[in-house]
Amino acid sequence: MKPIRKLLLTVSLCSVLLAISGCALFTKNTGETFSKMATISEAKAMLPYYQMKVSHVIASDVYRLNFYFYCISPERTQMAVYRSDQVFLRFKNGKEMMYNPCVSRSGVKVNDDYYRFDVIIDISKEDLKYCLEMPIYSVEWVPSMSVYTEMELPMDKYINMAEIISDFVFQIPLTPEQEQALMAPQKTLIDESKWDY
Amino acid sequence: MKRIIIISVALLAMLGTPHAINAQEQNGEKYQKSALYMTLLKSTKQFSKEIRTVFYELPVPDKFYDHDLGVKVIPLYSVPQNTKDKSQAIAEFLDYNDVARRVVAKWFMRDKSTGFCNTDLVTERGLYNANELDRQYSSLTKRGEYLIMDSGEELIGSTFVIVNDIQYVDKERNAKVASKTLKILGAIAGAVTGSDSVQDVFELGAGISDLISGFTVDVTSYLFQMDWSQEIADGFYNSYWSDNTMSADEIKIRKESFDGCHDFFKLKYVGQYSARSAKTVLRGVNKNEDVIKKVCARALDKNIVELQKSYDQFKVKVPISKVDKGTVSAYIGMKEGVDDDSRYEVLERVKNKDGVVTYKRVGTVQPVKGQIWDNRFMALEEEAEGAGLGATTFKVLTGAGKMYPGLLLREMKFK
Numbered sequence: 001m002k003p004i005r006k007l008l009l010t011v012s013l014c015s016v017l018l019a020i021s022g023c024a025l026f027t028k029n030t031g032e033t034f035s036k037m038a039t040i041s042e043a044k045a046m047l048p049y050y051q052m053k054v055s056h057v058i059a060s061d062v063y064r065l066n067f068y069f070y071c072i073s074p075e076r077t078q079m080a081v082y083r084s085d086q087v088f089l090r091f092k093n094g095k096e097m098m099y100n101p102c103v104s105r106s107g108v109k110v111n112d113d114y115y116r117f118d119v120i121i122d123i124s125k126e127d128l129k130y131c132l133e134m135p136i137y138s139v140e141w142v143p144s145m146s147v148y149t150e151m152e153l154p155m156d157k158y159i160n161m162a163e164i165i166s167d168f169v170f171q172i173p174l175t176p177e178q179e180q181a182l183m184a185p186q187k188t189l190i191d192e193s194k195w196d197y
Numbered sequence: 198m199k200r201i202i203i204i205s206v207a208l209l210a211m212l213g214t215p216h217a218i219n220a221q222e223q224n225g226e227k228y229q230k231s232a233l234y235m236t237l238l239k240s241t242k243q244f245s246k247e248i249r250t251v252f253y254e255l256p257v258p259d260k261f262y263d264h265d266l267g268v269k270v271i272p273l274y275s276v277p278q279n280t281k282d283k284s285q286a287i288a289e290f291l292d293y294n295d296v297a298r299r300v301v302a303k304w305f306m307r308d309k310s311t312g313f314c315n316t317d318l319v320t321e322r323g324l325y326n327a328n329e330l331d332r333q334y335s336s337l338t339k340r341g342e343y344l345i346m347d348s349g350e351e352l353i354g355s356t357f358v359i360v361n362d363i364q365y366v367d368k369e370r371n372a373k374v375a376s377k378t379l380k381i382l383g384a385i386a387g388a389v390t391g392s393d394s395v396q397d398v399f400e401l402g403a404g405i406s407d408l409i410s411g412f413t414v415d416v417t418s419y420l421f422q423m424d425w426s427q428e429i430a431d432g433f434y435n436s437y438w439s440d441n442t443m444s445a446d447e448i449k450i451r452k453e454s455f456d457g458c459h460d461f462f463k464l465k466y467v468g469q470y471s472a473r474s475a476k477t478v479l480r481g482v483n484k485n486e487d488v489i490k491k492v493c494a495r496a497l498d499k500n501i502v503e504l505q506k507s508y509d510q511f512k513v514k515v516p517i518s519k520v521d522k523g524t525v526s527a528y529i530g531m532k533e534g535v536d537d538d539s540r541y542e543v544l545e546r547v548k549n550k551d552g553v554v555t556y557k558r559v560g561t562v563q564p565v566k567g568q569i570w571d572n573r574f575m576a577l578e579e580e581a582e583g584a585g586l587g588a589t590t591f592k593v594l595t596g597a598g599k600m601y602p603g604l605l606l607r608e609m610k611f612k
Contacts, residue, residue, distance in 0.1 A: 188272050190294050196267030197303035 097127055231355040231511070232322075233261035234300065235497075237363060238283070239272040244365040244489070248414070251490040252363070258501060260513045260533060262322055264356055266299050271360060287360045287419050288466050296358060297462035298455070300423050301433060304353050312439045312452030322352055354425035357511060358464055359418050359501070363493060366413040366473065412492050417471040418500040420511060421464040432461060467511065470503045472496065481578030494574035502534035505608070514544065514556075514605040518588060523597065525562055526588040527606050530570030534608070535589055539564055541606040543596060559604065560596020564589055 099121040237252045239245070249270055257263040273286055280286070291297070301307075305314035437458065439451040474496035482488050505512045513533060519526040525543075529535055540563055544556040568590035571583040593600060 188290060188293070190268050190271075194268050195299055197265070197299060 095130075097130075099123070230260060230262050230322075231357055231513070232264035232300075232304075232352070233257050234264045234266055234296075234356070234358045236268065236358070236360050237270050238287075238360060239270050240362075240364060242364055243367065244412075247486065247489050248363050248365065248493060251486060251493055252361075254490065255494050255497070258498060258532070260515065260529070261357075264300065264303060266296065266303060282469070283362060283417075284419050284466055284469055288421070288464070291358065291360075291421060291464050295459055295462070297423060297464045298458055300356050300358070300464075301353070301425075301462055302455075304356070305433075305438070307455070312448060312455060313441060314438050315440070319352065353430075354423055355510070356423035356425075357467075358421040358423075359504075360421070361497060361500070362417040362419070363496070364415045366415055412477055412488050414474045414492060414496055415471065416474065416493075416496045416500050417469055418497070418504060419469045420467040420504050420508065422467050422510060424463040424465050429462065467508050468504065470500050470507065472499055472503065475499070478579055481575060481580060487575070491575050498532050498573065499534075502532075506534070512607055514607045517543070517600065517602050517604050517606060520600045520602060523593055524565065525591050525593060525600050525606075527591065528570075528588050529606070530572035530583070530586070530589050531576070532572045532574070535564055535569050537564060537566055537569070540594075540609050541591065542609040543600065544605040544607055546605065556605070556607075559599045561594045561609070562591035562606065563594055565592050 235255075235257055237249065239249070253269055257265070271287075271290060273283065273290055302309075304318055305316065306318050307314045437451055437455040439448045439455075441448075443451070474492045477488060477492055482491060513529075515527050515529045515533070517525045517527050540561060542558045543560040543562060545559050547555055547557050567583070568586065569583055570586040570589045571581045573581070576584040591606070
C-alpha cells in the first residue's frame with residue numbers, strides 16, 4: 001500500500017471514529033428533550049427552553065422546585081464553571097421573588113450550541129400559590145462566582161405554573177392532606193365596580 | 198300584596214303599548230327567548246390574549262336576550278388550567294361572586310345606589326307573550342298574575358350562564374417552530390434597533406404562520422341555569438324588592454338585605470359540552486383577528502347547539518315568521534344547527550286550567566333542501582351557499598292547515 005493511500009485510510013478511519021464518539025457524547029449529554037429535536041435550527045427556535053416541576057415536598061408547606069433551562073452561551077468555554085447563588089422569579093405585574101438556590105450547578109454543555117442549567121429552589125406554599133395566579137415573566141439568574149455580573153434570560157413566553165403544578169400533583173405521590181392543601185380552591189372575588197348591569 | 202301591586206304596574210305598562218306589541222308580532226323578531234350571560238375563563242396559554250380580545254367583541258347569539266353582567270372574563274385560579282372538568286370550581290366562583298343575585302338585579306333593573314327595582318325589562322321581554330295572554334284571558338287581575346308568573350318564573354327561570362373555556366390547539370408543530378423563530382428574530386431585531394415596530398412585524402408574521410396552518414381551538418362550555426322557583430320569587434318580592442313608594446327605613450333595610458344576600462339566589466349546573474372547532478375557511482377573511490373571531494364564534498355557536506340538543510330547558514323556540522302553501526319560514530339556520538336531517542315540532546302556547554303555560558304540538562316541519570339559511574358568523578363574507586336567504590324554509594309534514602305566524606318551532610329529532 002502506498003503511503004498516500006495509508007494516510008488517506010487513516011484519516012478516514014479517524015473521521016469515522018470521531019463522528020461516532022461525537023454522536024455518543026451528544027446522546028449522553030443532550031437528554032431526552034434535545035434528542036427529539038431534529039435539527040439545531042429547530043432547537044434554536046425553541047430557545048430558551050425551560051421546564052419546571054416540583055420534585056419534593058420538603059415540609060408541610062415547603063415545596064422543592066426543580067427546573068432547568070437551556071441557553072446559548074455567548075462565551076461557551078467559561079460557562080462550564082458558571083455558578084449562581086440567586087434566582088429571581090419575575091412576574092408580569094412587576095413583583096419579584098428572590099431565592100437562594102439550595103443547589104446550584106454549573107452549566108452543562110450539551111453540545112456545541114447549548115448549555116443546560118439546573119436550579120433547585122425551595123418555595124413556600126404561599127409563593128407557590130402566587131405563582132399559580134400570576135404568570136412568571138422571566139427568570140433571572142444572578143451569578144456570584146463568575147466573571148459575568150448578570151445574565152438575563154430572554155423568555156419569550158410565560159412559565160405556566162398552573163400546568164406545572166398540575167403535572168406535579170399527578171406525578172409525585174403526595175399525602176392526601178398535602179394534595180388537598182395544595183389544590184385548595186382559591187376564591188377569586190371580582191371587584192364590585194366591574195359588575196355592570 | 199306587594200307582589201300584586203308590582204304585577205299590576207307591569208300589566209298596565211303593557212296595556213299601554215298595544216302598537217308595540219303588534220309591530221313586534223309582525224316582524225317576528227320579538228318573541229320569548231331565554232336570557233344568556235356568556236363568559237370566558239381566563240387562560241395564560243398561547244393565543245389566550247387574542248381569544249380574549251375577540252370574545253369581548255362577539256355578540257350574544259340573537260336567539261337569546263343578552264343578559265351580560267359586565268364581567269366577561271373570569272379568572273379561575275382554584276384549578277389548574279388543564280383540568281378536564283372545571284364545573285365545580287366554576288360553580289364555586291359563580292356562587293362566591295353572587296352571580297345569581299346579579300342576574301336577578303339585572304332582570305329588575307335594580308339601581309345599585311338606591312336599591313330601587315322596576316319591571317321594565319321583564320315587561321319588555323314579556324311583551325310578545327302578553328298579547329297571547331290578552332287573547333286567552335279577560336280577567337285583569339288573573340291575567341296580571343299569569344303574566345308575572347309567565348314573565349317571572351318562566352323568563353327569569355330561563356336565564357342561563359355559559360362559562361366557556363377556550364384553548365388554542367397547537368396542531369402544527371412546524372408552524373409553531375417557525376413562529377417562535379420569527380418571534381425570537383423579532384425580539385433580537387427589536388433589541389438591536391430599539392424599536393418595538395420591528396418586533397411587531399415579526400410577531401405579525403408569526404401569527405399568520407400559525408393561523409395559515411389552521412387555527413383551531415378546543416371549547417368547553419359549562420351551562421348554568423337560574424333557579425327561580427315560586428319560593429324564591431316570593432322571597433324576592435317580600436324581602437328585597439324596593440321602590441320609591443316605600444318608607445326610607447324600609448328601603449334601607451331591603452337594600453342592605455339584598456346587598457348582603459349571599460345564599461338565597463342560586464344558579465343550577467345543567468351540563469357541559471366540549472368540541473374542537475371545525476376547519477378554518479379563510480375565504481372572506483383578511484385579518485388574523487378575523488380568523489380567530491370566526492373560529493371562536495362558530496365553535497361557541499356549535500357548543501350552544503349541542504347543549505340545546507342535550508338539555509331540553511335550553512332549547513330555543515323560534516317563531517314562524519311566514520306561512521306559504523305547504524311551507525313555513527323562520528329566522529333560524531345553520532348557526533342554530535339546522536340541516537337536512539333536522540325535524541321541528543310546531544308548538545302553540547296555551548295555558549292550562551291552573552294557569553301554567555304549556556306547549557301543544559300542532560304539527561311538524563322539515564327544512565327544504567337548498568333552502569337552509571347559512572347564518573353562521575361571517576357566512577356572507579365567505580360567500581357561503583345559502584348565506585343570502587335570510588330565513589330557512591320548512592316543508593310542512595303534519596298539521597298543514599294549522600300553521601300561522603307566531604307558532605313556535607322546536608327541534609325534536611336529533612342525530
